[in-house]
Amino acid sequence: MTTEILDRFAAIVGEKNVLHDTADTAPYLVEPRGIYHDRTPMVLRPGSVGEVSEILKLATETGTAIVPQAGNTGHVGGQVPLEGTQDQVILSISRLDQIRAVDGTGNTMTVEAGCVLENVHKAAADIQRMFPLSLGSQGSCEIGGNLSTNAGGTAVLAYGNTRQLCLGLEVVLPTGEVWNGLRSLKKDNTGYDLRDLFIGAEGTLGVITAAVLKLFPVPRGHQVAIAGLNSPKAALAALGLAQQRCGSALTGFELMPRIGVEFTVAHIPGVRDPLSGKHPWYVLIDISSGQSEEAADAMMQAVLEDALGKSLIADAVIAQSDAQRADFWRLRETMSEAQKHEGASIKHDVSVPVAEIPHFMERADRAVLAAMPDARIYAFGHVGDGNIHYNITQPTGADPEAYLARRFEINELVYKIALDLGGSISAEHGIGQMKRDRLAAIRQPIEIALMQRIKAAFDPAGIMNPGKVVALPD
Structure with a gap:
């Protein structure tokens, strides 16, 4: 990359929104696991959709590789430059962080892609609504990254992945063209669903700059319990029982091993084992009721009594306050963090x-x-x-x-x-550069070919996050 090209990129966003120095770019170059890290000639921090458009237009013209990055919380290296390269420019969307509109009647919120997930939660709560995507990294991950990886989290059982929580998108294409698909319609049967192409594409087809998100009523009743049991087989049976009892009110069912509880209690301040005895396995059960707190509590009592009666669980404790419910979830949500200390x-x-x-x-x-x-x-x-x-x-x-x-x-x-067993090598973290070669090895040749055709149609110059998910055909 020539100095002239770098200067042209810098002129689009203004020098104060360009990072060149190693110390300044370092936080953008290493992902949370520390597996992938390389160099970049610059980090661009656009403040508008127009600036994103100009960046991609120039990138296509000059053949410059662009790596879109949101909160840099991904686990497969999709948001950092490809290993072995030194000329891929990082495009950070973090300055695109406005909440454009909130519609309590239609239960939607239009947000820019740099909005931190936790801030979306707060904005929804301000109008007595909720956005159910829940992740351990929600204090730093951003909506654009959540959408680009089709993030999962702890509420998928009731509400689905991020794909199911999005109604419309605004996307800047590699050519610099802007697709405004910010529709809030629950039903729209007019041709190909372009939205779903970009969700989960990890920035390989374009840059998501805004989205229309689904909101939901805040449950009138909420209850959380932790139970100890002997095996995953018992946990599966308890899940079936809870689903029969609760239906759609069952919003979470999380499995935790004894070693995970021990690590978390040892390394995360304020976390404790809620049960008096030690058990090989634990489940966290989360129930939400649209009726009342009493209804949620009654469902939980019924589930646990039934599970105890069938010897599926050995012991259980029900949270007695909002603070205790948060503590139970903290045990589960900090399990990954605790593991790092070992x-x-x-x-x-x-x-x-x-x-x-x-x-x-x-x-x-x-x-x-x-x-x-x-x-x-x-x-x-x-x-x-x-x-x-x-x-x-x-x-x-x-x-x-x-x-x-x-x-x-x-x-x-x-x-x-x-x-x-008919499973997948990536459930909710994506493919990135970590699993790209494995993806090519396990999917049918026609599937890889179709992905390559889509990639070539949207990004013929190959500038969008090259080396991630799927490569253009030789």
């Missing part, structure tokens, strides 16, 4: 059909422990939607680098089992 970990964001969860866990445990007898298996996740974060913490005292050097070997063991 050393290196090999992570898997996999999904399998819900009925196959116990089989997956049994087979994966056997395979991993055969390869690494001292590994500490740290599997937790969203039982209700089949998404297990099958993480493996290094043996106590092991060398982190030597342990991580076996990452790909262990990945293949776990992915093979998930695929054998």
Whole structure:
């Protein structure tokens, strides 16, 4: 890249919104797991859709690779420059952070892509509504990134992934053209659904700059409980019972291992084990009622009494206040953070059909422990939607680098089992650069070909997040 080209990019956003120095660009170049990091000639921070448009127009003209970035909380390296490159420009959308409109009657909110998820929650609460996407990173992740990765989270069981929570998009195409698809219609059967092409595309087709989000009424009653049990098989049976009892009122059902509870209590201040005895596994059950607090409490009591009567759970405790409900969720939501304190970990964001969860866990445990007898298996996740974060913490005292050097070997063991059971190697974190080659190896050739055709149609110059998700055909 020539100085002239860099100057032309800088002129679009103004010098104060360009980062060049290594110290300034460093936070944009390393993703949370620290696996991927490289260099960039500049970070551009546009403040308007018009500036995004001019950046992409110039990028297409000059053949400059653009890496869109939101809150930089992704786990597969989709938001940072491709390893081995030094000329990919980061386009940060964080300054596009306005809430453009809130409609309490239609239950929608139009927000710019740089809005932090937690701020969207607060804006919805201001009009007695809720936006149900809930993530551990919600204090820093941004809506554009949530949409670009089709983020999941802890409320998928009741409300679906981010894709199901979006009605319309505004997107800047690689040519600089702006597609205004900010429609708030629940029904719109007029041709191809362009919105769904961009959601989950990880910035490889264009840059999402705004979205119309779905809002929901705030539940009149809410109850949370934690139960101890003996196995994932028992957890699955308890899930079925809870679904029968609660229907759509069951808004969360999360599985946690004993080792996860121990790590979290040890390393996260203020977190405690809510049960008096130790159990091999735990489930967090979340129930929301549109009727009343009493109705939510009655449903929870019925679920737990039934589960105890059928010997599915050994013990349980129901939250007695909003603060305690938050504490129960904090135990679950800080489980990933707690794991970091125990050393290196090999992570898997996999999904399998819900009925196959116990089989997956049994087979994966056997395979991993055969390869690494001292590994500490740290599997937790969203039982209700089949998404297990099958993480493996290094043996106590092991060398982190030597342990991580076996990452790909262990990945293949776990992915093979998930695929054998009809599952996926990426449930909610995306493909990025981490899983691109694996994607090409496991999907049908026609599927990869169709993805490549879509990529070529939208981005023939190949400037949008190159090297991520799918490559243009040679």
